[in-house]
Amino acid sequence: MNEAELRQQMVDLARSMFNRGYATGGAGNLSLRLPNGHFLATPTGSSFGRLVAEELSVVDKEGNHLSGKRPSKEVAFHLAIYDKDPNCNAIVHLHSTYLTALSCLENLDPKNAIKAFTPYYVMRVGELPVVPYYRPGSSNIAEDLAKLAGKYRAFLLANHGPIITGSDFLDAVDNAEELEETAKLFFLLANKPTRYLTDEEVTDLKGRGK
Numbered sequence: 001m002n003e004a005e006l007r008q009q010m011v012d013l014a015r016s017m018f019n020r021g022y023a024t025g026g027a028g029n030l031s032l033r034l035p036n037g038h039f040l041a042t043p044t045g046s047s048f049g050r051l052v053a054e055e056l057s058v059v060d061k062e063g064n065h066l067s068g069k070r071p072s073k074e075v076a077f078h079l080a081i082y083d084k085d086p087n088c089n090a091i092v093h094l095h096s097t098y099l100t101a102l103s104c105l106e107n108l109d110p111k112n113a114i115k116a117f118t119p120y121y122v123m124r125v126g127e128l129p130v131v132p133y134y135r136p137g138s139s140n141i142a143e144d145l146a147k148l149a150g151k152y153r154a155f156l157l158a159n160h161g162p163i164i165t166g167s168d169f170l171d172a173v174d175n176a177e178e179l180e181e182t183a184k185l186f187f188l189l190a191n192k193p194t195r196y197l198t199d200e201e202v203t204d205l206k207g208r209g210k
């Protein structure tokens with residue numbers, strides 16, 4: 001896809017997420033790797049329901065603002081992930097209801113906030129490490145993510161929300177939807193005796209693709 005098509009894809013899928021309740025107000029941000037090595041990102045404060053293709057922000061890998069509106073205050077953590085994960089070409093950060101509720105629970109396993117109970121969670125995400133709470137826009141988020149990126153496909157910011165990566169923008173959005181649905185099921189199953197996938201079942205699913 002060329003840059004114009006990628007811009008349109010970001011606008012269209014962001015609106016689709018907004019219309020289905022994955023994003024509200026001005027919360028969350030999106031980015032993707034452009035063919036020329038720069039990055040397209042949502043402008044700070046923008047609603048997923050009202051993005052404009054020509055207004056999207058372009059930054060280089062050092063975070064210099066090259067064109068469009070002022071980029072998301074979280075652009076540093078997006079760049080930290082791209083830097084450490086060459087297979088990541090798109091990132092979705094949401095404050096979606098169930099994943100954000102999960103991010104507020106005490107005693108989450110910092111290595112994996114959701115123990116697998118369905119195969120698609122394993123196939124699309126695998127594990128969900130937790131980054132401690134820092135205020136939105138803090139450089140600490142990027143520093144912590146730099147240590148995890150490349151080893152995981154999604155991350156949970158404590159008391160904040162999820163970050164989901166993908167091989168392209170569509171993949172990142174599909175992974176985000178799968179993860180939000182998994183968190184919803186997690187709460188539906190709360191206090192109900194649950195059969196988790198066994199280690200053997202998880203290992204069998206890993207590396208098989210989607």
Ligand SMILES: O=C(CO)COP(=O)(O)O
Binds near residue numbers: 028043044071
């Ligand atoms: O989700 C957000 C902060 O974590 C939104 O910030 P931006 O509007 O600057 O992208």
Ligand SMILES: [Zn+2]
Binds near residue numbers: 028136
């Ligand atoms: Zn946020």
